[in-house]
Amino acid sequence: MRQTTPFDEMDRLFESMRRSMLGGGWMADETNLRLEATDGMYLVHADLPGFETDELDIRFDDGVLTIDAVHEVEDDDGSRSRHVHESVRVGADVDVEEIDADYRNGVLEVRLPVDADHDGGHRIDVN
Structure with missing residues (x-):
């Protein structure tokens, strides 16, 4: 690292x-968003504490990784929400079928393998 x-x-x-x-x-x-290039892969780390996996919407389209997250809470004192929208342009073509993401302990990690034959957008499921 x-x-x-x-x-x-x-x-x-x-x-x-x-x-x-x-x-x-x-x-x-x-949001602390970091992009790191490794051999044959880009890694994106985002600090997103307080969200649930199903509140994260991650997309990769036309060389741009976009992270949207919404957390809403309703209680006796009213309601409040937290919204995050982050985008990062990746400097190489990515194999969209091999993109993988994990969310643990408030940290999202998205792995974007480089592929010379990339041709379209893709929605990414978070594990």
Whole structure:
């Protein structure tokens, strides 16, 4: 696994500021999304604590991985919801039939194998 650098931390802080300014202040969601290239595969890690597997909608289309998540809670004090929408462009063609995803302990991991014959979009089921 790649060790983080001061530039990674700086990128994370700038992304946090961007979300804060454009996302509505305290309602902006703080998702830590990381893309990592390995031999023949891209790995995407997203910190998404508090969601259930069935609340995650993950899609890959035209070189872009999109993560949408909605968690709604209703109790005696009213209702509240948490929404996350993240997208990341992957720099290579991906074998959509071999994309795999796991969600454990609030961390989503999506594995995107590289394939030179990629030709379309695909919905990804989360295990």
